Amino acid sequence: MRAVVIHEFGEPEVLRMETVPAPEPAAGWVTIAVHAVSVNRTLDLAVRAGRYARPVRLPHVLGADPSGVVVAVGTGVNKRRVGDRVVTSPFLRAASGTQGPQLLGVQAWGGYAEFVTVPEDATYLIPSALDFPQATVVSRHxxxxxxxxxxxxxxxxxxxxxxxxxxxxxxxxxxxxxxxxxxxxxxxxxxxxxxxxxxxxxxxxxxxxxxxxxxxxxxxxxxxxxxxxxxxxxxxxxxxxxxxxxxxxxxxxxxxxxxxxxxxxxxxxxxxxxxxxxxxSTGQTPSDTERSLTAAADGFIRADIHTTLPLEACSEAHRLLEAGEVFGKIVLTITHADKYHA
The missing domain is CATH 3.90.180.10 (Medium-chain alcohol dehydrogenases, catalytic domain)
Structure with missing residues (x-):
C-alpha cells in the first residue's frame, strides 16, 4: 500500500510517500480502506516535528482519525463486517502480543495511508447522512x-x-x-x-x-x-x-x-x-462519539472543513496549518478502487 512515512523528525519535507506492506488485522481488529483523515496541530504537526510529549518510534505514519470502509476482519470480530462505513477513535486497546493501550498516529501507525488496522471497538458506524470527511472531523473533536x-x-x-x-x-x-x-x-x-x-x-x-x-x-x-x-x-x-x-x-x-x-x-x-x-480530562467515552455522530447527522453539529487535499499533498497541508490562517479543519482524502467503496 501507499503511506506517508516519516523517518526523522523535522519540517513538512520529512513526510514522504512510500510503498509499504499492507497491514493484516490481528484477532479482534479490522482493516480499513482509508478515505479521509484530518490534519491536527498536536497529533500531527507536533509529532512530525518531534515535539510531542509521548515517545514516537520511527519510522512512523501519522493520522489519528481516519474514516473509511472495513475491508478485512480478524478472528473474533463480531461487531463489524466487510463493507461497513466507519470512523475511528484514536484511543486503541493493545493488539495481542503488544503492551498497553496505544494512541493511533502516535504509538501505532495511523491513517496517512491507504489502509490502517484498529481494534473493532475503536470503530463507529457512520450515519448515512455523513460523508467520510464530515465523519472524520466530527469524531475528532x-x-x-x-x-x-x-x-x-x-x-x-x-x-x-x-x-x-x-x-x-x-x-x-x-x-x-x-x-x-x-x-x-x-x-x-x-x-x-x-x-x-x-x-x-x-x-x-x-x-x-x-x-x-x-x-x-x-x-x-x-x-x-x-x-x-x-x-x-x-x-x-x-x-x-x-x-x-x-x-x-x-x-x-x-x-x-x-x-x-x-x-x-x-x-x-x-x-x-x-x-x-x-x-x-482526555477521557472521552464511546457514547460521546456515538452521540456526536448522531448530532451531526441530525444537523446539530456542523463539520467545519477549511479544505480537502489528496494524501499526496500532506506536506502542503502541514505548511498551510502551520501558517495559522486556517479556519476549520484540513482533511486529506484517498481515492480507492471501486471494491473499497461501501
Missing part, C-alpha cells in the same frame, strides 16, 4: 466537547459558557455542543475574522481577546456576574488568568488542550475564595 461540557462541567441550559479559541477545531465544536445543550455562549477568539467564524457557528456573543480585555467584556455581557463554565483549551499564560477571572462564584473551568504553551499563572486566592473548580 465533538466527543471531547461533549465529554468536557456535559460529563465534566455538567453544563445546563440556563448557564453561561465562555469558549476560548472558539474558531479552532476543538473550540468551534465546543460552541456548537454548548448551544445544543441550550447554554448562552460567549466565544473568545484572537482576531476579528476568527470572531466572525465563531459567531457563524452559533455563539450568542463574541470577544476578540487580543484587542479587548477578556474579563471586562465577559463581565459587561453578563451584567457583572461572570460565566458558569469556561471551556479553555488554549492555556496561554496571558489569557488563562483572564479566563479564570471571568468565572462566577462556583464556576468550573474544563480543559483538554495547551496550544498556547500549557504553563500558566494561577490565582489560588481567587480559586478558593470563589469556590472554583478546574478540571482537565
Amino acid at each position: 465533538a466527543p471531547m466537547a461533549f465529554h468536557l461540557l456535559d460529563a465534566k462541567a455538567n453544563l445546563s441550559a440556563d448557564e453561561w459558557v465562555l469558549v476560548m479559541g472558539a474558531s479552532g477545531g476543538l473550540g468551534g465544536v465546543g460552541v456548537q455542543v454548548a448551544k445544543m445543550i441550550g447554554a448562552k455562549v460567549i466565544a473568545g477568539a484572537g482576531s476579528d475574522e476568527r470572531v466572525a467564524s465563531a459567531m457563524s457557528l452559533g455563539a450568542d456573543y463574541a470577544i476578540n481577546y487580543r484587542s479587548s480585555d477578556l474579563e471586562a467584556e465577559v463581565m459587561r455581557i453578563t451584567d457583572g456576574r461572570g460565566v458558569d463554565v469556561v471551556y479553555e483549551n488554549v492555556s496561554d499564560p496571558v489569557l488563562f488568568p483572564k479566563a479564570l477571572a471571568s468565572l462566577a462564584r462556583g464556576g468550573r473551568l474544563v480543559t483538554a488542550g495547551s496550544h498556547g504553551g500549557g504553563t500558566v499563572p494561577l490565582d489560588v486566592s481567587r480559586l478558593y475564595m470563589k469556590q472554583l473548580t478546574i478540571m482537565g
Whole structure:
C-alpha cells in the first residue's frame, strides 16, 4: 500500500510517500480502506516535528482519525463486517502480543495511508447522512466537547459558557455542543475574522481577546456576574488568568488542550475564595462519539472543513496549518478502487 512515512523528525519535507506492506488485522481488529483523515496541530504537526510529549518510534505514519470502509476482519470480530462505513477513535486497546493501550498516529501507525488496522471497538458506524470527511472531523473533536461540557462541567441550559479559541477545531465544536445543550455562549477568539467564524457557528456573543480585555467584556455581557463554565483549551499564560477571572462564584473551568504553551499563572486566592473548580480530562467515552455522530447527522453539529487535499499533498497541508490562517479543519482524502467503496 501507499503511506506517508516519516523517518526523522523535522519540517513538512520529512513526510514522504512510500510503498509499504499492507497491514493484516490481528484477532479482534479490522482493516480499513482509508478515505479521509484530518490534519491536527498536536497529533500531527507536533509529532512530525518531534515535539510531542509521548515517545514516537520511527519510522512512523501519522493520522489519528481516519474514516473509511472495513475491508478485512480478524478472528473474533463480531461487531463489524466487510463493507461497513466507519470512523475511528484514536484511543486503541493493545493488539495481542503488544503492551498497553496505544494512541493511533502516535504509538501505532495511523491513517496517512491507504489502509490502517484498529481494534473493532475503536470503530463507529457512520450515519448515512455523513460523508467520510464530515465523519472524520466530527469524531475528532465533538466527543471531547461533549465529554468536557456535559460529563465534566455538567453544563445546563440556563448557564453561561465562555469558549476560548472558539474558531479552532476543538473550540468551534465546543460552541456548537454548548448551544445544543441550550447554554448562552460567549466565544473568545484572537482576531476579528476568527470572531466572525465563531459567531457563524452559533455563539450568542463574541470577544476578540487580543484587542479587548477578556474579563471586562465577559463581565459587561453578563451584567457583572461572570460565566458558569469556561471551556479553555488554549492555556496561554496571558489569557488563562483572564479566563479564570471571568468565572462566577462556583464556576468550573474544563480543559483538554495547551496550544498556547500549557504553563500558566494561577490565582489560588481567587480559586478558593470563589469556590472554583478546574478540571482537565482526555477521557472521552464511546457514547460521546456515538452521540456526536448522531448530532451531526441530525444537523446539530456542523463539520467545519477549511479544505480537502489528496494524501499526496500532506506536506502542503502541514505548511498551510502551520501558517495559522486556517479556519476549520484540513482533511486529506484517498481515492480507492471501486471494491473499497461501501
